[in-house]
Amino acid sequence: MNSNSLSLIYQHYLEKTPFRKQNEHTYMMLPEAGNGYIYRVTTYSGIEIVYSHIQYHEPYPTNFSSRGQMIELQFALSGQRHVNVAGLDYTLPMGQGALIFLQDFKACFHPPVNEQYQSFALGIPVSLFNYAASQLAARRQVAIEFNQILKGAAFHHFSFELDHRSIVMIEHLIKDLKSVHKSPLLMEAAALEILNRFMIQLFDLTPMPEGLSKEDVRKLHMAREILESSMIDPPSLITLSQKVGLNDFKLKKGFKACFGTTVFEYLRQIRLDYAMKLLRSQESNVTEAAMAVGYSNVSAFSEQFFREYGVKPSSLKKKLF
Secondary structure, three states, rough: OOHHHHHHHHHHHHHHHHEEEEOOOEEEEEEOOOEEEEEEEOOOOOOOOEEEEEEEOOOOOOOEEEEEEEEEEEEEEEEOEEEEEOEEEEEEEEEEEEEEEEEEEEEEEEOEEEEOOEEEEEOOHHHHHHHHHHHHHHHHHOOOOHHHHHHHOOOOEEEEOHHHHHHHHHHHHHHHHHHOOOOOOOHHHHHHHHHHHHHHHOOOOOOOOOOOHHHHHHHHHHHHHHHHHHOOOOOOOOHHHHHHHHOOOHHHHHHHHOOOOOHHHHHHHHHHHHHHHHHHOHHHHHHHHHHHOOOOOOHHHHHHHHHHHHOOOOHHHHHOO
């Protein structure tokens, strides 16, 4: 299947739903069905980036079928939608994601009624997935390929919980989708980063650094999750090592080997990412954003923000008004 046929699958699906195309990237829900919108961008390599924010007034089941093949990375941000696909009931609860594989399928979608439903999805061309899988899997000498995953079935999925870093990346992409100054090229780069992140996670493709066991790598992932959930008041390196059951030397060395950055640099990155979200959403001024992510010194925050993004946080805030 080429990327154009993936685009056609999305186009045919939108034609069956109660939406009217408003412009190249926006679809508005018909008033008689509910309210809301869908933003959609197709990148150069054929990735479909889709954000839905909708609410139905009455039940509106939608039947859809396709003889094609498709892969979709789905994220349920609020509400939940029920789907029967290939005779199997499938629900993606709020706060969860899934990587789904489909071919020659029939589906019936049952959206929630009188409930805000927000979802974000990346449609991935099969050829792109197979290429990425072959490059990643070569490190671990395993084989991952679309046909091997489905094994002739019509539907298969891998579920996962959303972590802080992924949510921030998704929110940045949604912001870009809504912008009149969107850059499909930069959005494609962000989409590929998200895809890469979850392929490594779901298929256990983290390279096994020398001197570390699989259990050590699991503990390093745990350390990363602790940092993401406590960035305002993070534990010391010694405390973090005790929490995950690794000595501080192995924690420092292993973290850099697994994630390509030090513990301190990773903490700095997730803090600045979240501060960027607060500023872009106009939820906070510069001082409030700095405090919200654990910086007591606003000048130090502004300096690191500028070093990371090439713009002062105060300038960014002014541009938004």
